[in-house]
Amino acid sequence: MYKAKVTVTLRPSILDPKGKAAHHALQNLGLNEVQQVRIGKFIELDVDAKDEAAAKAVVESACAQLLANEVMEDFEIVIES
Amino acid sequence: MYKAKVTVTLRPSILDPKGKAAHHALQNLGLNEVQQVRIGKFIELDVDAKDEAAAKAVVESACAQLLANEVMEDFEIVIES
Numbered sequence: 001m002y003k004a005k006v007t008v009t010l011r012p013s014i015l016d017p018k019g020k021a022a023h024h025a026l027q028n029l030g031l032n033e034v035q036q037v038r039i040g041k042f043i044e045l046d047v048d049a050k051d052e053a054a055a056k057a058v059v060e061s062a063c064a065q066l067l068a069n070e071v072m073e074d075f076e077i078v079i080e081s
Numbered sequence: 082m083y084k085a086k087v088t089v090t091l092r093p094s095i096l097d098p099k100g101k102a103a104h105h106a107l108q109n110l111g112l113n114e115v116q117q118v119r120i121g122k123f124i125e126l127d128v129d130a131k132d133e134a135a136a137k138a139v140v141e142s143a144c145a146q147l148l149a150n151e152v153m154e155d156f157e158i159v160i161e162s
Contacts, residue, residue, distance in 0.1 A: 001116070007088075007123045022124075026143050033139045035082070035127040042088045042123040043103075046116040058114045062107050 002047045002055035003080045008068045009040035043067055052079050083128045083136035084161045089149045090121035124148055133160050 010016050016038050023037040045062065049055035059077050068075040091097050097119050104118040126143065130136035140158050149156040 009123065009125070019124075022148065025147055029143075029146055031139055031143055031146075033129050033136075034143060035129055036125075037127075038125045040123040040125070042090065042121040043100075044090070044117075044119045044121070048114050048116055055114075058112055062110075062112055062115060065110055065112075066106055067103065 002049055002052060004045040004047055004055060004059040005078045005080065006043040006045065006059060006063060006067065006075055007040060008043065008063070008073050008075045010038060010073055014072045040073070041067075047079075052081065055079050083130055083133060085126040085128055085136060085140040086159045086161065087124040087126065087140060087144060087148065087156055088121060089124065089144070089154050089156045091119060091154055095153045121154070122148075128160075133162065136160050 019037040019039045022039060023034060026034045026037065045059055047055040047058050049058055056077060056079050063075045063077065064070065099120045100118040103120060104115060107115045107118065126140060128136040128139050130139055137158060137160050144156045145151065
């Protein structure tokens, strides 16, 4: 059993209204040191595969088909055993 | 300027309906190797601080006050320069 950690982030050119709202709220709380906020997804998957490469292939397929929107988002996969 | 990467995850005892829905959808796509899915948040912050410790303190404060709900969620902070 492998554990996959996936971070899905909006591409830099895409506006992030959720991040903008969080940034604004942090400024209202007095945390003016924060210059920018961008919010993405962090997805943990348990994958049953025979080796790390097979696990990574499954997770890549899951990201491409469902978990990330490749038009607007990038994803990064880390596999742990 | 420091870059902070924050992962916010639901505590293990908390139900994750978003993750359950994603798991179900992956099974419908034939990705039966995936045994469990949990979905959290990945937040990137640019922080203007004099050193790494100061940047971390700002981000911890941001997480505790706004970005994470500590009743249900855990967060992990990584600071990069």
